[in-house]
Amino acid sequence: MMLRGYRGGDARLLSGPWPAGELLGLPVNGRPALVEEAAVEPPRDAAVELCIAPGAAFVRFSELDWTARRARLEIGMQPEAVDAVAMLLKTAVAHGFHVLNLHRLYGWVTPAADPPLAVLGDAGFQREASVPSGNWLGGAAVERQIWGAVRRD
Amino acid sequence: MTDPTLTDAAATSAVESTRTDIRRLDPAAAAAHLRAAAEAGRGFLGLDPVTQNDVLLAAELTRMRAQVFRAGDKLLGSVPNPDQPRQAFVAATCADPEPLRILLGFLDTRQRCSSFVAMVPDGAPSAAAFESCGFRQVGVLRDHRYQAGAYQDVVVYHAESGFVASAHSEDPCSA
Numbered sequence: 001m002m003l004r005g006y007r008g009g010d011a012r013l014l015s016g017p018w019p020a021g022e023l024l025g026l027p028v029n030g031r032p033a034l035v036e037e038a039a040v041e042p043p044r045d046a047a048v049e050l051c052i053a054p055g056a057a058f059v060r061f062s063e064l065d066w067t068a069r070r071a072r073l074e075i076g077m078q079p080e081a082v083d084a085v086a087m088l089l090k091t092a093v094a095h096g097f098h099v100l101n102l103h104r105l106y107g108w109v110t111p112a113a114d115p116p117l118a119v120l121g122d123a124g125f126q127r128e129a130s131v132p133s134g135n136w137l138g139g140a141a142v143e144r145q146i147w148g149a150v151r152r153d
Numbered sequence: 154m155t156d157p158t159l160t161d162a163a164a165t166s167a168v169e170s171t172r173t174d175i176r177r178l179d180p181a182a183a184a185a186h187l188r189a190a191a192e193a194g195r196g197f198l199g200l201d202p203v204t205q206n207d208v209l210l211a212a213e214l215t216r217m218r219a220q221v222f223r224a225g226d227k228l229l230g231s232v233p234n235p236d237q238p239r240q241a242f243v244a245a246t247c248a249d250p251e252p253l254r255i256l257l258g259f260l261d262t263r264q265r266c267s268s269f270v271a272m273v274p275d276g277a278p279s280a281a282a283f284e285s286c287g288f289r290q291v292g293v294l295r296d297h298r299y300q301a302g303a304y305q306d307v308v309v310y311h312a313e314s315g316f317v318a319s320a321h322s323e324d325p326c327s328a
Contacts, residue, residue: 021236067204068299103304104296108236129292129309133268136237141268144236146309150296 001084001091003051003059006043010052015039016076019137023107023125023147024085024115025076028137040076049100051092056081059092061100069103071096085116089123097151106148110135124149175224175255183221184210186228193246196274196298196307198230224252231260239267248278250285257286261314271310274298280308288312 018025020038040060043050049061049071056078061071073092077085096102106128109115112135125147134144178186184207187194194202198219200210214221221230227247234240241260245253260266271288273280288310296304 019236063199067201068297068304070297103299106294106297126295127292128294131270131291131309131311132313133240134234134237134270136239141237141239146292146294148295148297 001053001087003053003091003095006050006052013052013058013078016078018076019110019113021074021108023073023075023109025074026082026085026115027079028113051095053088056084057088061096071102071105073105073107086119086122089119093123093149104148104150106146109145109147110137110142111145112137112142120147175222175252178221178223180211180214183214186223190228190246195300196277197228197246198232198244222256227252229253229256239265240270241266242270244271245279245282248281250282253282253286267314269312273308273310275306275308283310
């Protein structure tokens with residue numbers, strides 16, 4: 001799986017039925033049809049690095065800090081591509097560490113959305129914080145966690 | 154029978170709290186005050202006035218929809234959690250808990266925040282203010298900052314509004 005820069009024709013990949021702002025944005029089981037789809041904006045400047053896995057997902061590096069060499073990682077997978085999430089996450093981490101030359105990647109994870117936490121561990125992420133009431137899901141405030149990966153070389 | 158000395162002391166404390174002079178700053182003024190705060194301002198709401206210029210600081214504060222307040226030479230700030238409207242990220246530049254209590258009371262009663270999160274650079278004096286206000290540590294972000302030639306951790310604190318110690322309902326915007 002490869003990542004490339006965002007193009008105008010990729011717009012449909014920027015929204016989907018996942019919780020907003022998640023490290024692993026995957027479709028949520030039992031999600032009411034009336035809930036608005038999550039979406040990210042097309043890039044307007046260099047403050048955000050938005051990449052595309054063609055036909056499958058977006059990978060966004062936001063809150064970039066070039067002094068601390070860190071970025072928040074967000075991924076939004078289209079429902080038909082969820083089987084590729086493990087490979088995509090490893091590709092995203094490699095892009096962050098070796099193409100963008102970042103030292104740290106982190107993201108928000110909502111356990112109530114039932115993300116595949118083992119995939120995060122396999123890609124080098126560790127749970128670093130558990131914030132009570134950090135997200136709103138299914139009509140209630142739910143715990144949200146911060147997972148981080150640090151480059152050691 | 155109630156000791157009148159204690160009653161007077163409580164009343165005096167309340168009056169002093171009410172008189173705490175907290176003023177709201179616009180993004181440009183907040184950036185200038187952050188720069189003036191020097192070391193104490195590093196890591197405030199994730200910003201760094203040493204490595205970021207005033208224009209960038211003001212733009213980031215605007216993008217985050219941050220509210221910044223000044224109490225004397227101390228700065229306080231809050232940013233709404235975009236994914237949970239009842240939660241706010243908060244920051245302070247000092248170890249004094251009293252201005253922080255006033256900010257938390259304002260966010261609770263005037264902006265309906267029911268919980269608060271603070272991300273504090275490891276070893277920063279402001280950690281004492283959060284702990285005094287009832288915050289508890291819920292995690293550590295590894296190597297989250299870079300300062301003085303080395304990566305540093307950031308400690309994550311959390312508090313529910315009902316557990317914030319002695320939060321007063323005051324309006325820092327009334328000045």
